[in-house]
Amino acid sequence: MxxxxxxxxKAKLGDEESFSKLIEVYKKYVFAIILNFxxxxxxxxxxxxxxxxxxYVSLPHYDNDNFKxxxxxxATNKSIDFLRKKKAKQNEVNLEVEKxxxxxxxxxxxxxxxxxxxxxxEILNILNSIPExxxxxxxxxYFQEKSYEEIAKDENVSIKTIASRLYRAKLLIKEKxxxxxxxx
Numbered sequence: 001m002x003x004x005x006x007x008x009x010k011a012k013l014g015d016e017e018s019f020s021k022l023i024e025v026y027k028k029y030v031f032a033i034i035l036n037f038x039x040x041x042x043x044x045x046x047x048x049x050x051x052x053x054x055x056y057v058s059l060p061h062y063d064n065d066n067f068k069x070x071x072x073x074x075a076t077n078k079s080i081d082f083l084r085k086k087k088a089k090q091n092e093v094n095l096e097v098e099k100x101x102x103x104x105x106x107x108x109x110x111x112x113x114x115x116x117x118x119x120x121x122e123i124l125n126i127l128n129s130i131p132e133x134x135x136x137x138x139x140x141x142y143f144q145e146k147s148y149e150e151i152a153k154d155e156n157v158s159i160k161t162i163a164s165r166l167y168r169a170k171l172l173i174k175e176k177x178x179x180x181x182x183x184x
Contacts, residue, residue, distance in 0.1 A: 004022075004025070004067065008059075011059055019056060022055075026068070026071050027048070030051050030052070030072075030075045033075040033079065034047045034078070036079075037076075037079035038079060038083070042147050042149050042150070043082070045149065046147075047079055048075075051071070054078065055074060058074070122180060123173075126173055126176045127139075129176060130169060130172045130176070131172075133165060134166075134168055134169035134172060135169070137155075137162060137166050137169055138166065138169045138170075141166055148162045148166075
């Protein structure tokens with residue numbers, strides 16, 4: 001126990017080796033908490049990374065009172081946040097699908113179909129005009145529905161690299177779509 005207090009104090013002062021040892025001590029505990037909420041091992045790893053990042057950022061403010069409970073609360077809160085975001089995202093998608101279906105059901109005009117086809121062609125043209133490295137990530141994430149981790153393994157790069165590529169790809173698509181519509 002005294003060893004843990006010493007590790008925490010050293011980690012608070014920025015000692016990375018001490019922080020790594022703390023992660024090693026609490027890794028299984030954090031994984032168990034998150035897995036209890038998510039039941040998806042791939043997502044558990046992502047959330048665990050977020051937990052340990054939060055621990056690292058918040059460690060200077062830790063008040064030396066029951067470290068295990070403190071790290072457990074962080075893991076629990078991150079898990080609950082993830083589930084809330086996932087549910088909200090699913091609700092948004094469902095709402096959008098319902099809107100599209102209601103519009104298609106109520107107005108099944110040939111003009112609408114032509115506009116939709118033209119938009120799809122434009123999106124495909126824009127997608128084909130961005131660099132391959134970004135296009136591949138977009139396709140894998142949105143069309144093949146792969147997770148960041150799966151894409152990172154496919155591409156043999158870090159998850160942060162995939163997140164960065166996906167962010168950049170979205171920006172490129174938005175810029176090109178905006179440029180296309182401004183010229184009309």
